[in-house]
Amino acid sequence: MKAIILFGHGARDPRWREPFDRLATLWRAQHLGTPVEVAFLEMMQPSLEEAVASLAGSGATQVTVVPVFFGQGGHLRNDFPVLLDDCREKFPQIALSATPAVGEDLAVLQAIIDFSAKAL
């Protein structure tokens, strides 16, 4: 079974996660057969490992991690591959892959442009 993890940075303010929870709700409404978890690099739960464990427990065998970041800096270039490799070691039964950051996607950028234009 395929599953997806929406992976964000995390922050001290608990309200910071609201868009991530909204993303998970949208995903569940539109892709019912593909379980989703959010996960965070730091300061918020669950961690990437906890999210993979949860999906493994639900019977997932292929998990795609989507970094919900704009830029690809040190977190995504250095910290994230290490976390991903740790998860691969701990869950060898799961085929774990990752996409580029969502900020690399032209349609995401265009949605930001359209939002900005409406605000003028």
Added chain:
Amino acid sequence: MKAIILFGHGARDPRWREPFDRLATLWRAQHLGTPVEVAFLEMMQPSLEEAVASLAGSGATQVTVVPVFFGQGGHLRNDFPVLLDDCREKFPQIALSATPAVGEDLAVLQAIIDFSAKAL
């Protein structure tokens, strides 16, 4: 003249800003009559104040700041309003307003969902 500032967090890795520069390029291609600047909260230049100064120098009188953040945590709830008020004091000739974070916009979230679904 109206103008827009795309305001991001900033990061140590200079490649982190690539999506922000791409957003500015997209904006210029689609909204030629409305100048755009990127600006960063920390670790990258220009600052919000430097971007407002640049746009003021180009004749802008109404500047809309779009926070290119997913979540609204401490940075947007606490730091950003102070920066915005500082700019209002320093540039009283500019009508300075701000939108919610782009992560509050349903179309932006839907674009992230669509990107994720394509990756499965």
